[in-house]
Amino acid sequence: MNKPERIDKTASTEAVMRAIGESARAAAHELALASTQAKNTALRAAAEALRKAAPDVIAANAKDVAAAKMAGRIDAFVDRLLLEETRIAAIAKGLEEIAELPDPVGTVLAEWTRPNGLKFQRVRVPLGVIGIIYESRPNVTADAGALALKSGNAAILRGGSESHNSSRAIHACLVEGLKAAKLPEAAIQLVPTTDRAAVGHMLAGLDGAIDVIVPRGGKSLVERVQKEARVPVFAHLEGICHTYVDRDADLGMAVRVVLNAKLRRPGICGATETLLVDSGTPPTYLPTLVKALLDGGCEVRGDAEAKKVDKRVKPATQADWSSEYLDAIIAVKVVDGVEAAIEHIAKYGTQHTEAIITANTETAEHFLKAVDSAIVLHNASTQFADGGEFGFGAEIGIATGKMHARGPVGVEQLTTFKYLVRGSGQTRPM
Amino acid sequence: MNKPERIDKTASTEAVMRAIGESARAAAHELALASTQAKNTALRAAAEALRKAAPDVIAANAKDVAAAKMAGRIDAFVDRLLLEETRIAAIAKGLEEIAELPDPVGTVLAEWTRPNGLKFQRVRVPLGVIGIIYESRPNVTADAGALALKSGNAAILRGGSESHNSSRAIHACLVEGLKAAKLPEAAIQLVPTTDRAAVGHMLAGLDGAIDVIVPRGGKSLVERVQKEARVPVFAHLEGICHTYVDRDADLGMAVRVVLNAKLRRPGICGATETLLVDSGTPPTYLPTLVKALLDGGCEVRGDAEAKKVDKRVKPATQADWSSEYLDAIIAVKVVDGVEAAIEHIAKYGTQHTEAIITANTETAEHFLKAVDSAIVLHNASTQFADGGEFGFGAEIGIATGKMHARGPVGVEQLTTFKYLVRGSGQTRPM
Numbered sequence: 001m002n003k004p005e006r007i008d009k010t011a012s013t014e015a016v017m018r019a020i021g022e023s024a025r026a027a028a029h030e031l032a033l034a035s036t037q038a039k040n041t042a043l044r045a046a047a048e049a050l051r052k053a054a055p056d057v058i059a060a061n062a063k064d065v066a067a068a069k070m071a072g073r074i075d076a077f078v079d080r081l082l083l084e085e086t087r088i089a090a091i092a093k094g095l096e097e098i099a100e101l102p103d104p105v106g107t108v109l110a111e112w113t114r115p116n117g118l119k120f121q122r123v124r125v126p127l128g129v130i131g132i133i134y135e136s137r138p139n140v141t142a143d144a145g146a147l148a149l150k151s152g153n154a155a156i157l158r159g160g161s162e163s164h165n166s167s168r169a170i171h172a173c174l175v176e177g178l179k180a181a182k183l184p185e186a187a188i189q190l191v192p193t194t195d196r197a198a199v200g201h202m203l204a205g206l207d208g209a210i211d212v213i214v215p216r217g218g219k220s221l222v223e224r225v226q227k228e229a230r231v232p233v234f235a236h237l238e239g240i241c242h243t244y245v246d247r248d249a250d251l252g253m254a255v256r257v258v259l260n261a262k263l264r265r266p267g268i269c270g271a272t273e274t275l276l277v278d279s280g281t282p283p284t285y286l287p288t289l290v291k292a293l294l295d296g297g298c299e300v301r302g303d304a305e306a307k308k309v310d311k312r313v314k315p316a317t318q319a320d321w322s323s324e325y326l327d328a329i330i331a332v333k334v335v336d337g338v339e340a341a342i343e344h345i346a347k348y349g350t351q352h353t354e355a356i357i358t359a360n361t362e363t364a365e366h367f368l369k370a371v372d373s374a375i376v377l378h379n380a381s382t383q384f385a386d387g388g389e390f391g392f393g394a395e396i397g398i399a400t401g402k403m404h405a406r407g408p409v410g411v412e413q414l415t416t417f418k419y420l421v422r423g424s425g426q427t428r429p430m
Numbered sequence: 431m432n433k434p435e436r437i438d439k440t441a442s443t444e445a446v447m448r449a450i451g452e453s454a455r456a457a458a459h460e461l462a463l464a465s466t467q468a469k470n471t472a473l474r475a476a477a478e479a480l481r482k483a484a485p486d487v488i489a490a491n492a493k494d495v496a497a498a499k500m501a502g503r504i505d506a507f508v509d510r511l512l513l514e515e516t517r518i519a520a521i522a523k524g525l526e527e528i529a530e531l532p533d534p535v536g537t538v539l540a541e542w543t544r545p546n547g548l549k550f551q552r553v554r555v556p557l558g559v560i561g562i563i564y565e566s567r568p569n570v571t572a573d574a575g576a577l578a579l580k581s582g583n584a585a586i587l588r589g590g591s592e593s594h595n596s597s598r599a600i601h602a603c604l605v606e607g608l609k610a611a612k613l614p615e616a617a618i619q620l621v622p623t624t625d626r627a628a629v630g631h632m633l634a635g636l637d638g639a640i641d642v643i644v645p646r647g648g649k650s651l652v653e654r655v656q657k658e659a660r661v662p663v664f665a666h667l668e669g670i671c672h673t674y675v676d677r678d679a680d681l682g683m684a685v686r687v688v689l690n691a692k693l694r695r696p697g698i699c700g701a702t703e704t705l706l707v708d709s710g711t712p713p714t715y716l717p718t719l720v721k722a723l724l725d726g727g728c729e730v731r732g733d734a735e736a737k738k739v740d741k742r743v744k745p746a747t748q749a750d751w752s753s754e755y756l757d758a759i760i761a762v763k764v765v766d767g768v769e770a771a772i773e774h775i776a777k778y779g780t781q782h783t784e785a786i787i788t789a790n791t792e793t794a795e796h797f798l799k800a801v802d803s804a805i806v807l808h809n810a811s812t813q814f815a816d817g818g819e820f821g822f823g824a825e826i827g828i829a830t831g832k833m834h835a836r837g838p839v840g841v842e843q844l845t846t847f848k849y850l851v852r853g854s855g856q857t858r859p860m
Binding site: 120257370372379380390402430 | 459462463542544548550555557558641642662680683686687689690691694776794798799800802803804805806807808809810811813814819820821832833834836837846847848849850851852853854855856857858860
């Protein structure tokens, strides 16, 4: 068993990271063979340890919070950082919920027999080692570590330096869980140094030790990871999500869904940023939608048509069609039917999540087929773009790339597969 | 419709490649919505065109062959390049066989309904644009173009300069097929320039136009592509495949399978390169296996134990355990049981294909579970590592990476998926 705590504290960051990579790789080999029961035992024991250690975690967190306040960080930042009883209880409960999820490893995805008698199986196996680079939310330590473990992967966690004390305290509980289940402690490692060079080493893949990197944080972090990573990345840079209200939409439904899609939580990646309204909708539609948004406290930036509706509407500029506000602001554009909506989305969208509101099934099916996004919805809020809402139990993020994982990244998406072929001495004809 | 032939021949390679990328992207949007029938019509019409154009293709090929001979290329190279009636007929038949394959696009991979009534579907969709970089085999033009088309992807083909005339003649037939089916001609583009800089542009992804690159050729090509590509790559660099003969193996089966695994076609990536023999096998096993290989015309490079068996056995050096001979040469090592075999494979293997020969199901299942390769076989020849043998109909190559495609890459592996969510006005609770 590899003990990450044995790392020489005087060693260079490069040496530290190399050792972490090597022990993660070794742990991944053990984890790939670990039983579902062992993994679940580790998760439940970690939850228990976390509940018991709540005072220590709160004390460690207090140091981070004090430092953040000293550094003049804004309230929202401090709030993301803060841990108290309720939040710690929620993190512990999250660990237990991940234990309850079905184990994806070993699932037979397909099986068939060939005429020569060879029996083929395509079976889910873990990816290997997952690097997670995140910012100030210390709960990511537990969530990401647990999802990696459940899917049989080793995790290398690199949290923001501002939450380092909090993350260390949480990580200690995860390690207690691993010990209780007799799983390698290196299954979930927290990078012990706050040296920023550690991130560079992870992005380079730690000499082939890291199979995939998941960034959790703001746009600048994701941008850096996507640009510099030499290994695959599961991420989305932006969620410029669209809701299109078609000529055949029910107005009541359209208003309800659009308000929810924008204003339920304007700051999540699945929030609608642009509302497209069909020019063929009845004349009451555009004004009703725009006024409902304005009255709901949303800033509306409209094209010429939308501006006519209400003097509170601000003029949209070209930049608005490419803006992820993550705030109570929406861009509104009138388009000539579903084809124009699809074209606008192809041009300005980020292949994250788009919705159509219409009672016309044919129009809806065309939209679902033609829009090239990870998630396409008919008559539902774009805020459903979430692993929990999909029934995945928990997600490590949402990916907008097309390779491997697309959409919410849950435990299944953290696996790959291999082919098992069982024979009775078959050879290929010469 | 984008007509690649309109490209200005005086334009810079960069401009040419950018235009190719843009028209491929546009074609990909059309192809994603193309019917199965249209795609199959194109493939069958291309086969027909190829049969009719056989004399032209042979004439074009003769130019390439003459140039290769002038350049003093070895016979094996010229043979790979050569096209005659039989080979052209085989290429045409290959196109028709791809038309016969089921269309992966639109397949519902999973569907479920959530308690709130939202209906989820995970549906196969094309990846987008596939770049294929290959060497002297002109048939790749047809095979790769057809597999991309069948899976709804646009293809950008960059063949070796030595086969450029041949590839152009074949490509013209593919374009005839596309025209006959009223599909965009830019669905399958052949890079018109032999300027090597074109490869660099493709590896950089053509401003985001290319979704994945598939290299087809020797190790140096694959190495360059894996090292320089800024987009995902489906490939394998080496296939250092192992066959392990366990103490519980049937000797007759072991000899048959090992001879086949090595000598049926020593030059394919699924050929066994290292034979591992359990030290617990009865004393007749190792000599019988080694002598059968030697008598079959195979050079044997053995460890100390294997060397004792026959004076024809050459001593294996450390380098032999990491060698992909692609020839009638095999490295032989005696290992202490299945765990030692698994360890050897983890250390020296390339995660391609490995086999165990044993009558002990428990040992076999442990090997299948513990070996982290794309393909793991029990009692069968490693030469089954082939899309055709898997029943995939045709393959564009074998991938040893763990992301997205692993093992034989057929039409299914050239797709991704998206989530379609159908509702009746659902919103997320505030």
